[in-house]
Amino acid sequence: MSKRIETTDLNVYYGSFRAVEDVTITIEPRSVTAFIGPSGCGKSTFLRTLNRMHEVIPGAHVEGEVLLDGENLYGPGVDPVRVRRQVGMVFQRPNPFPTMSIKENVLAGIRLNNKRMPKEDQDALVESSLRGANLWEEVKNRLELPGSGLSGGQQQRLCIARAIAMSPEVLLMDEPCSALDPISTLAIEDLIAELKQKYTIVIVTHNMQQAARVSDTTAFFNIAGTGAPGKLIEVGPTDKIFSAPDVQATEDYISGRFG
Amino acid sequence: MTALSHAITQGSLTSGRLPKFATPVAAVAGAILGFALAVIFGGGNLGLAVLLAYLIFLVAMEIAARVIEGPRQAADRRARHLIVGAFLLALLPLASVIFEVLSKGMARFDIGFFTQSMRNVVGKGGGAVHAIYGTLYVTGMATLISVPIGLLTAIYLAEYGIRNRLSKAITFFVDVMTGVPSIVAGLFAYALMGLLVGPGTRSGFSGSIALSVLMIPVVVRSSEELLRLVPNELREAAYALGVPKWLTIVKVVLPTAISGLVSGVILAIARVIGETAPLLIAAGFTASLNNNLFANPMMTLPVFVFDSYAHPGTDVQAYWDRAWAGALTLILIVMLLNLIGRLIARRFAPKTR
Ligand SMILES: Nc1ncnc2c1ncn2[C@@H]1O[C@H](COP(=O)(O)OP(=O)(O)OP(=O)(O)O)[C@@H](O)[C@H]1O
Ligand SMILES: [Mg+2]
Numbered sequence: 001m002s003k004r005i006e007t008t009d010l011n012v013y014y015g016s017f018r019a020v021e022d023v024t025i026t027i028e029p030r031s032v033t034a035f036i037g038p039s040g041c042g043k044s045t046f047l048r049t050l051n052r053m054h055e056v057i058p059g060a061h062v063e064g065e066v067l068l069d070g071e072n073l074y075g076p077g078v079d080p081v082r083v084r085r086q087v088g089m090v091f092q093r094p095n096p097f098p099t100m101s102i103k104e105n106v107l108a109g110i111r112l113n114n115k116r117m118p119k120e121d122q123d124a125l126v127e128s129s130l131r132g133a134n135l136w137e138e139v140k141n142r143l144e145l146p147g148s149g150l151s152g153g154q155q156q157r158l159c160i161a162r163a164i165a166m167s168p169e170v171l172l173m174d175e176p177c178s179a180l181d182p183i184s185t186l187a188i189e190d191l192i193a194e195l196k197q198k199y200t201i202v203i204v205t206h207n208m209q210q211a212a213r214v215s216d217t218t219a220f221f222n223i224a225g226t227g228a229p230g231k232l233i234e235v236g237p238t239d240k241i242f243s244a245p246d247v248q249a250t251e252d253y254i255s256g257r258f259g
Numbered sequence: 260m261t262a263l264s265h266a267i268t269q270g271s272l273t274s275g276r277l278p279k280f281a282t283p284v285a286a287v288a289g290a291i292l293g294f295a296l297a298v299i300f301g302g303g304n305l306g307l308a309v310l311l312a313y314l315i316f317l318v319a320m321e322i323a324a325r326v327i328e329g330p331r332q333a334a335d336r337r338a339r340h341l342i343v344g345a346f347l348l349a350l351l352p353l354a355s356v357i358f359e360v361l362s363k364g365m366a367r368f369d370i371g372f373f374t375q376s377m378r379n380v381v382g383k384g385g386g387a388v389h390a391i392y393g394t395l396y397v398t399g400m401a402t403l404i405s406v407p408i409g410l411l412t413a414i415y416l417a418e419y420g421i422r423n424r425l426s427k428a429i430t431f432f433v434d435v436m437t438g439v440p441s442i443v444a445g446l447f448a449y450a451l452m453g454l455l456v457g458p459g460t461r462s463g464f465s466g467s468i469a470l471s472v473l474m475i476p477v478v479v480r481s482s483e484e485l486l487r488l489v490p491n492e493l494r495e496a497a498y499a500l501g502v503p504k505w506l507t508i509v510k511v512v513l514p515t516a517i518s519g520l521v522s523g524v525i526l527a528i529a530r531v532i533g534e535t536a537p538l539l540i541a542a543g544f545t546a547s548l549n550n551n552l553f554a555n556p557m558m559t560l561p562v563f564v565f566d567s568y569a570h571p572g573t574d575v576q577a578y579w580d581r582a583w584a585g586a587l588t589l590i591l592i593v594m595l596l597n598l599i600g601r602l603i604a605r606r607f608a609p610k611t612r
Contacts, residue, residue: 053495053498081502082501083501084498084499086501088499089499091492095490095495095496097497099514108497108500109501109502112500113503113506114506159496162496163500
């Protein structure tokens with residue numbers, strides 16, 4: 001249920017603008033990998049190439065390879081829709097579907113894809129996904145109410161439940177806690193620690209403590225200046241990156257001496 | 260003046276306030292004065308009286324507010340009173356139309372009007388059932404044609420053809436279509452049916468085509484705007500769940516925008532249901548009920564009103580009464596449509612809470 005991601009010399013473009021240059025990285029299964037780096041260095045852009053969400057933006061394209069357990073996501077004949085069913089994503093801002101109830105939101109991956117599922121299985125899936133996202137106790141009595149009526153932190157956990165209900169191989173999270181209070185943040189960090197038993201997790205964060213707390217591996221991205229492409233500077237075990245990084249820029253960024 | 264207003268202003272954060280009853284008192288005083296002046300100098304002209312009353316009210320409030328409250332509050336009051344004045348002025352024609360249509364239309368707003376046609380009727384009696392049916396058939400068909408075409412075009416423009424050449428061209432032609440005079444739409448439908456079926460063909464369906472030409476651009480424009488309002492985050496949320504684009508549009512984008520889409524369609528219907536000229540040409544007129552959209556002329560309410568008013572027989576009053584009743588019916592149909600649209604919109608609106 002969990003796959004390894006490898007990219008080699010990945011270049012990511014918005015039209016003719018190269019936003020990310022030559023990223024080569026291996027993301028281990030059943031582990032948490034954190035992407036850190038200054039704003040605009042291409043973390044979100046790179047993350048979105050891992051489930052082919054990048055190409056949704058008009059003019060955006062990718063050069064290079066992304067291997068999911070050896071299979072190239074950008075190979076000929078690969079269907080992005082199938083890729084996204086294996087690689088789930090949680091966005092920076094919680095985005096539950098406003099027309100759907102809490103329950104329907106969790107089942108969105110199934111309902112929207114017109115898949116049939118017996119009622120009992122649906123209920124079981126809703127419960128297990130919401131439990132998996134640490135939300136079950138809070139919403140079990142109001143599953144039929146709209147998802148947009150929840151608090152921001154609850155909405156974000158609802159989005160996580162929606163993503164894990166698809167039982168993906170990989171879960172990508174783009175600053176999932178940036179709009180949340182410390183308590184909801186903690187709840188989501190606990191959740192990430194649990195989820196990594198089953199999934200490959202990639203998380204983008206601006207919070208150094210968060211990266212240090214939740215991740216096994218940390219990747220530092222940086223940018224030479226405005227208009228220059230973002231690059232992967234250094235990647236390694238989180239302990240090492242935070243205590244003795246190889247590159248000076250990493251140390252400067254982590255210790256706050258950056259820019 | 261500043262000295263005076265400072266004298267009244269207490270403290271640095273508080274300022275003098277006009278009492279609540281100042282506005283109604285000024286309005287009544289203005290009205291009395293205005294009417295008195297109009298009677299004395301203008302021979303009791305009502306329009307002049309209202310204008311004078313309004314001006315007196317404005318000046319009185321301006322002076323009072325300036326002296327007691329200061330220049331900023333005075334400007335606020337002035338702007339508010341001007342806006343209310345403009346609003347009432349804009350409301351005037353609407354109120355007058357409704358009053359006129361109601362008072363004159365009630366004379367023939369009876370059962371006979373809704374059960375009889377004009378077949379073999381030359382004087383009193385008769386009704387507009389043929390025109391009411393015709394209007395419902397013709398606009399219904401026009402809606403059936405325009406909504407799919409308009410909505411699909413809007414979906415293409417907003418979801419697929421973003422910034423490409425084809426969508427720019429479509430947008431341009433839709434804009435051109437918006438400006439087509441309605442009589443041209445009627446001539447187009449008449450000519451088209453003339454070519455397809457035979458010269459001189461008039462039918463309800465031709466009328467529907469003429470109305471569609473007018474309706475499609477309205478539907479495209481309003482639907483496109485609404486689809487663009489649907490946040491991109493929702494589309495991305497669906498894509499990230501492995502939902503194909505077309506299912507995302509059908510199951511996420513359209514339901515999110517549905518209430519606005521429905522209102523847009525209703526407005527488009529309301530826009531064309533009162534069209535007279537194109538229907539006169541394309542659908543023609545007749546005195547009897549025609550339940551077949553595809554053959555023979557079909558009467559519609561606007562044409563009925565026009566015809567009764569323009570060509571009254573010997574009993575002029577009977578024709579004019581029917582014309583007003585027809586106009587009243589048309590207004591009621593549009594109001595009913597708006598009501599239904601609102602109910603549908605509320606039923607489907609995204610739930611919050
Ligand atoms: N839709 C887009 N079209 C064009 N350029 C874009 C688009 N989105 C991002 N970019 C550019 O790509 C570069 C990388 O942006 P990205 O959003 O990946 O940065 P980030 O590292 O996620 O920053 P942050 O930490 O602020 O979220 C930036 O220079 C940005 O201006
Ligand atoms: Mg980002």
